[in-house]
Amino acid sequence: DCKRALELDGQSVKAHFFLGQCQMEMENYDEAIANLQVPVSEMPFPFPAYNLAKEQRLNFGDDIPSALRIAKKKRWNSIEEKRINQENELHSYLTKLIMAEKERELAECRKTQQEENADESRSRVQLASIEAKHDKYLADMDELFSQVDEKSKKRDIPDYLCGKISFELMREPCITPSGITYDRKDIEEHLQ
Helix, strand or coil: CHHHHHHHCCCCHHHHHHHHHHHHHCCCHHHHHHHHCCCCCCCCCCCHHHHHHHHCCCCCCCHHHHHHHHHHHHHHHHHHHHHHHHHHHHHHHHHHHHHHHHHHHHHHHHHHHHHHCCCHHHHHHHHHHHHHHHHHHHHHHHHHHHHHHHHCCCCCCCHHHECCCCCCECCCEEECCCCCEEEHHHHHHHHC
């Protein structure tokens, strides 16, 4: 319906907005973002629906930029979830490889000891050194993955980056003559 509405009237704010919303719900985040925004070089505002609303003097408040932020956040969460799954698969794959290498080396060591009729205490030392080496590999790999995981954990937004009215991350901070920083959209909404 939205595509048909855009064919009939390319200036329809609601058609742009609802098409972006529909694509976001269908998890087509890139298409949703593309429908909610146009490259900055083509329009004075980065959001086509927002730009059309300004031209037509329609007050949609922060609905359109908010939908765009939600689409970008969902896209980022989707990409992050894929990355975490790939990281977990890589971790399990490397663990299996290290364990297979450990078993292969232990079997090879036992075989050579049986062929040579080696001293039992010396063979235990060799087996223990092989196990210790691979256990160290596993520990080092776990440490490496935990360091990567710590860097990608969620962080809280500092208070000085949050707006005083909406308590969200300020997109376009503006300093008032009194020295207080507000988000531009909050000031515009207040003045309308």
